[in-house]
Amino acid sequence: MSKLFRAVIMGPPGSGKGTISERIAHSFGLKHISSGDFVRENIAANTEAGVLAKAYMKKRLLVPDHVMTRLLLPRLEEMTKYSWLLDGFPRTLAQADALNSICDLDVVINLNIPLETLKERLRHRWTHPSSGRVYNMYFNPPRIQGLDDITGEPLIQQEDDRPEALVARLRHYKDIAKPVIDLYKAKSILYTFSDTETDRIWPNISTLLSTKIPIVQSDARCASTH
Ligand SMILES: Nc1ccn([C@@H]2O[C@H](COP(=O)(O)OP(=O)(O)OP(=O)(O)O)[C@@H](O)[C@H]2O)c(=O)n1
Numbered sequence: 001m002s003k004l005f006r007a008v009i010m011g012p013p014g015s016g017k018g019t020i021s022e023r024i025a026h027s028f029g030l031k032h033i034s035s036g037d038f039v040r041e042n043i044a045a046n047t048e049a050g051v052l053a054k055a056y057m058k059k060r061l062l063v064p065d066h067v068m069t070r071l072l073l074p075r076l077e078e079m080t081k082y083s084w085l086l087d088g089f090p091r092t093l094a095q096a097d098a099l100n101s102i103c104d105l106d107v108v109i110n111l112n113i114p115l116e117t118l119k120e121r122l123r124h125r126w127t128h129p130s131s132g133r134v135y136n137m138y139f140n141p142p143r144i145q146g147l148d149d150i151t152g153e154p155l156i157q158q159e160d161d162r163p164e165a166l167v168a169r170l171r172h173y174k175d176i177a178k179p180v181i182d183l184y185k186a187k188s189i190l191y192t193f194s195d196t197e198t199d200r201i202w203p204n205i206s207t208l209l210s211t212k213i214p215i216v217q218s219d220a221r222c223a224s225t226h
């Protein structure tokens with residue numbers, strides 16, 4: 001059987017993980033697993049881990065590692081037949097170690113976006129809270145201003161997307177992501193992309209993946225969930 005492709009996308013809040021993951025899933029037929037979406041689904045379904053995660057998510061805090069791994073690892077183990085791209089997990093070294101115990105990653109995409117760009121993007125980010133769908137007033141506006149394209153429900157601006165909150169969030173991200181980035185660098189699977197525009201980063205990511213995916217995978221491509 002041909003080898004399946006396993007990728008992770010990392011980057012600070014607003015770096016474009018969700019936006020680029022959608023493009024990768026669409027273009028390369030990988031399953032896009034958004035850990036944030038998965039947490040939201042578990043909260044909606046009232047699963048044991050979902051109930052535990054809810055209190056943290058409401059406060060916009062990171063869910064503890066043991067809860068996140070309990071949620072995510074069984075989900076990944078169900079996906080042994082598919083190639084996937086993981087977005088939002090691992091966030092910590094403990095999560096990366098847990099992931100490492102169940103699979104070998106092929107590629108880690110690391111988005112390195114200037115602070116001023118992140119501030120500007122998040123200032124204009126509007127979110128559909130129950131699904132996590134995001135819009136940007138300029139880059140990808142909703143069809144009707146202030147409303148989610150799919151449900152028609154109102155969009156909100158997250159408190160912690162405000163520029164004042166972002167600096168602290170970013171510092172926190174950097175602290176916990178550094179050991180994860182160092183780990184993937186040491187494994188020689190880290191690919192860092194730096195720019196202010198997703199549309200300029202995307203061709204480089206696409207080129208990288210075109211060189212990797214056909215080699216590790218032939219008939220095992222799967223349909224995207226998005
Ligand atoms: N590995 C993860 C992934 C998600 N979450 C929880 O799920 C929430 C939503 O995750 P996500 O949709 O990835 O959104 P943000 O954390 O707001 O990330 P970003 O601003 O980068 O889009 C987070 O706030 C956090 O409470 C977590 O604790 N640990």
Ligand SMILES: Nc1nc2c(ncn2[C@@H]2O[C@H](COP(=O)(O)OP(=O)(O)O)[C@@H](O)[C@H]2O)c(=O)[nH]1
Nearest residue numbers: 014015016017018019121125135136139197198
């Ligand atoms: N102006 C602009 N906005 C972007 C670009 N790429 C993504 N966005 C928007 O920036 C915000 C953050 O992107 P998102 O994919 O949610 O990043 P994540 O937090 O890393 O998942 C969203 O509102 C996107 O629509 C870009 O190149 N330019």
